[in-house]
Amino acid sequence: MDRNQATGLILFAAVLLIYSFFFSSPEPVTDEQNTTTTEVQSTPESQAKPQETLSLPDSIQALQNQQQFGEFSTAASGNEEMISLENDLVKITFSTKGGEIKNVELKEFKTWSKEPLILLDEQSASIDYQIQTSKGPLSLNQFYFTPSKSTTTVDEAAAQQLTFTAKTTSGSIKRTYTLADGKYILSQNIATSGLNSLTDQSITINWQDKLKRQEADIKESRRKTYVNFYTSEGDYDYLSASSDTDQEQVANPVKWVAFKQRFFTSGLIAENQFSSTSLEQVVPTDTMSIKDMSATLALDLNNGQANNSYYFGPNNYKILKKVTADFEKNVDMGYFFVSWVNKYIIVNLFHVLEKFFSNYGIIIVLIVLIIKLFLFPLTYKSYIGMAKMRVIKPEIDQLKEKYGDDPTKMQQEQMKLFGQLGVSPISGCLPMVLQMPFLFAMFFFFPNSIELRQESFLWASDLSTYDSIINLPFTIPFYGNHVSLFTLLMTVSQIVYTRFNNQLTAAQGPMKNLGYIMPVTFMFVLNSYPAALSFYYFVSNMVTFGQQALIKQFVDDDKIREKVEANKKKNANKKKSKFQSRLEEAMKAAESNKKKK
Template sequence: MDRNTFTGLFLIMIIIAGSVWLMKPSDAEIAKEKALQHQDSLKKAGIKPNPATAKLDTTVKTAAPAFDSAALKTPFGSTLAGTQKLVTLENKNLRVKLSNRGGRIYSVELKNFKTHDNKPLVLFEGDKNKFGFTFAAGVASVNTNDRYFTPSAENLTVTGKDSSTISMRLSYSATQYIDYIYSLKGEGYKVGFTIKSTGLESVVANQGSITLNWETSPKKLEKSITLDREYTMIQYYDTNEDFDYIGDTKDNTKEIADKKMQWVSFKQHFFSSLLLSKDGFSKSSLSVSTDTSNHTDIKQLKANLTLARSADGTYPLDFYFSPNRYKILAAEGHGFEKQINLGWGPLKYINRFAVLPVFDFLTKFNWNYGLIILALTVILKLVLSPLTYKSYLSMAKMRVLKPEMDEIKAKVGEDNPTLLQQEYLKLYKKAGVNPLGGCLPLVLQMPIVIAFFRFFPGLFELRGQSFLWMNDLSTYDSFINFGFTIPFLGDHLSLMCLLMTISTLIYTYFNNQISGVTGQMKYIGYITPIIFLGALNGYPSGLNYYYFLANMFTFLQQYIIKLMVDDKKIHAQIQENKKKPEDKKKKSGFGAKMEEMMRVQQQAKVAAPKKGK
């Protein structure tokens, strides 16, 4: 890469980044576009929006809707009137509030956890959250979300191994009704939920299946709303054990009719609300949207799920409101642990079968998690030390060959790069040096480095754990709060990210000294750490802490290896290799192909002027 190429690529990168930032739509423009999309969808459905109510209403309405006396005479008409009351179902882990309006779960609190600002951890709360279904009863259309149920009991607290239930009843008559039955054991994160219809065969048609409408707006629980939104999505797992998700990076809608969903999860960064049907949902319609002007709710998650009636005339389901901790989810079964993103392809297996077991082993010592990350880094560096040694040794050989390469360059000239590379390859072959020897060990280490990039941000164990000045290793440490947003950097500066960047720049400097690289390539390595400063400034301090430690231990390894490697001995060995007969030297298949390719290119270049004549 010459100076002009490097300068051009660098300017293009700046132009693209600047264009993305300058041309991004404002919050008002995004809201306007969503409103237009909503109106278009209404038109396609043949619905004319009321101009007075077309504007999005974000207020929570607690007053009962108005209805006339004729509505009271329709089937289930008496359930239109009522006052909202909450019933609490509680165990060691959960505090679940049920609302008689809709008979649904009104809020869920995980009792053993707190938000980033030490408040009760409530996954969702309020009337914006819905759960129910619509059915036809005579000429009336009944939506259970709008109806008032009758609870079977007041507040219940379950302890030990006991199990208690509360039912919410939607009555048509004394012998005809729909029950929502909630059950809870003394501990755990499972809330049993069963829908049961009694005596309504002549009132409600088509009871063979129902379509549940489940909507929620997860609340902001962590320090970084950006990471919260990045990790909040809808995940689903079908009866064929295939896992997928939508809405992680952008708003999305998906219709699924060819597969049965076993469970659907409204997943947040460290916690999830999951709905399980052992018989499966025959149809699913999923939707994720983001209101960026809302700074308390992360996203808006919706799922319409079609459920078949079981043999005993019920619709059995289970809710799970749990932390996204691998051990807890794996113990529940049903593939719940797939909610945790351990990376793609080989990265997933590295994290699952290597990193996680080592991390779990280290946690048994009850050390501070900062020390556990330190120990994990030491173990990783020791395992990779043979590759680090080979990389250093290869770069040292290239450095020793540098004077001879400069002589070849002066002799051949820079105007014939094909011939120059051909001569370099001859020199490498004679000296017994692999020019890629310094790169390959680093390439082999890259999957592990990337695996940790996925491992630490989603690691529940780091949540709320402090170390040194870092109050929470699962989020960024805001060493400096700007009070305003700086493009590329954000509204703060993370000290650990800054230290990681400085250590990477120093590492790049010493690495250039070892390899003897010159020219424009000498400066390319300094660009990546600067990019990482902006990219990782909002990422967990635990991740930046690991990268910082990795750099420090690499310095130490290289210092020790430097004491073991003598440039004079390397030079002498290279000279001995040159004296060996050609047929006794190791021939690399890759090197032979490269040499043949260079030879063909050189012949073509020499023959080109003659062909023109």
């Protein structure tokens, strides 16, 4: 390298150093440059992150709350927390936002899929208490409450108490809940003080609930689910259980409203009354809920206070009876002519047996035996009546040969023959008729008995639903897509009993065949009913069959014939009774009118 080259390199290096020192310092970043840079550096990951909500300054937020809520503005901000009341039966969770119920769990029960039984939760239900103010209707769920827990006693039983307090600029609102040990009832007291902006001394309650599915058989669950209500005048009513949609505006004040499912009920009960009530229920198109229900009620404030209570629990007749007037009607005991059997006999008998036996199949067998023993005198009389009709069959056959072409004369001569022989044609039927209330009562008791829920016996995993042994790939009209074994056994036993009964009575004609048609009909009807009901009828048939076989061993047809002959001689010159005379006159009149036509 010569001297000139060396001098040139030195000068070039000097120029670079000077340029970098004076001209290469970083420039200030403009708004446009900053925006551009941010957009370039933005990535999918950064975009996916939630952006923070810009909070208004406290002064501006307070001003907005004041404009929207008036004196309640101080309660319009806060933090939401969950707090619970719990006893051995139920756990109820509340939110400090509104001081409202958010979740109800029945601790002693599980769903059909063996999961915790949540009767009500925040996703499926909402309860909203609204007050009328100068700012319009305001929901208590918009306000934040301060909770405090304490203990107390209710009817000499220990109880937990939870009080929610919301302060206003001039007063306060308090919601006090009380849950006693061993109870499904949650009582509530609402107390207001110093509220200047209230324009109406009543609280509007809006309750909406998509009733959660608790049982496997959704069809039967929907059939047994509907809104019940009871007026202050003592009238019980309900929305249609069969209609997909039903609603009603109740004209009279209401004492209680219940969202009744097959085995569980959520109920709202007034200490005095709800002054206005609107109810609605809808069957949803999906299977996520059983039915969608809603109730809107008005609860009056008296001296700034109102009291009501909730029932969250099972449809157990004895438990419901202690809740409030006629609340036990949430368990369907049947029509008036059979309900007395369930209310006063079967329910009490069932609970007595529960104390000694844990297997409900055995309990059902014992109920059959006890009822059959109680009704045995009627069964015996029925058998004797049928035996008498069997013994006099030759005389009846002679009348048929002689007067077969004249029905009226035939009936007259039959009545005359019965009177002479001391035989009543209804003597064999009347005792059976007197037993019918017990048979029909079971038709209501077993499908509504929560005691049988998820209780197994033999091959039936759940006595409260059908015991399917075969699932069919198709559906048979009026029968279903499954085969219930207890129903089949009941049908076979009824056919065997009918055959035995026909031999006892020497039945002929249509009556003989009718006995075989009825069991087959019941097979279709009962196939989808609870296994407990079919099992009860099966055991009942077998016990009845055994009773009649036993009676047959001690009843001699020859002795009955001797008694009939003695009656024939005794009544040979006996005058016709007034009833028999009137009956013959009526038959003659009917025959005369028939000939005229």
